[in-house]
Amino acid sequence: xxxxxxxxxxxxxxxxxxxxxxxxxxxxxxxxxxxxxxxxxxxxxxxxxxxxxxxxxxxxxxxxxxxxxxxxxxxxxxxxxxxxxxxxxxxxxxxxxxxxxxxxxxxxxxxxxxx
Ligand SMILES: [Zn+2]
Numbered sequence: 423x424x425x426x427x428x429x430x431x432x433x434x435x436x437x438x439x440x441x442x443x444x445x446x447x448x449x450x451x452x453x454x455x456x457x458x459x460x461x462x463x464x465x466x467x468x469x470x471x472x473x474x475x476x477x478x479x480x481x482x483x484x485x486x487x488x489x490x491x492x493x494x495x496x497x498x499x500x501x502x503x504x505x506x507x508x509x510x511x512x513x514x515x516x517x518x519x520x521x522x523x524x525x526x527x528x529x530x531x532x533x534x535x536x537x
Contacts, residue, residue, distance in 0.1 A: 458482075481518045487511065488521065496520050 459475040466474075486493045489511035497505045504520045505512045516522035 477518050485520045488513065 456471075457475050458478055459471040462471055462474075481498065482495065484494055485496050487496065487506040487509060489506060490509035492506075492508050494508065497507055498518075498520075499505050499512070501517050502514055503512065504515045513520075515525060
């Protein structure tokens with residue numbers, strides 16, 4: 423009978439220790455990996471969430487305004503239409519980035535052929 427009590431106490435202690443370990447493991451933040459795609463939870467598949475995250479991080483990055491030259495967040499009015507909140511300039515750019523590589527090359531060649 424005395425033995426049984428000790429065993430019960432041991433089990434209780436082991437249970438408490440394990441619950442503390444599980445609690446602390448479950449509280450480790452996973453936000454760094456998930457980032458802004460965390461709003462989707464477990465939905466849509468991990469590779470699609472990763473691609474969405476890469477696109478959206480590029481969209482909300484800070485860019486240099488091509489008109490006033492200041493670096494900061496640019497507003498996307500609609501798909502491909504961007505506005506600088508500092509100088510108010512509006513231009514056509516990429517769907518998710520203010521300027522695209524192709525767009526930049528067209529501007530460069532256009533300026534070169536005009537001269
Ligand atoms: Zn500007």
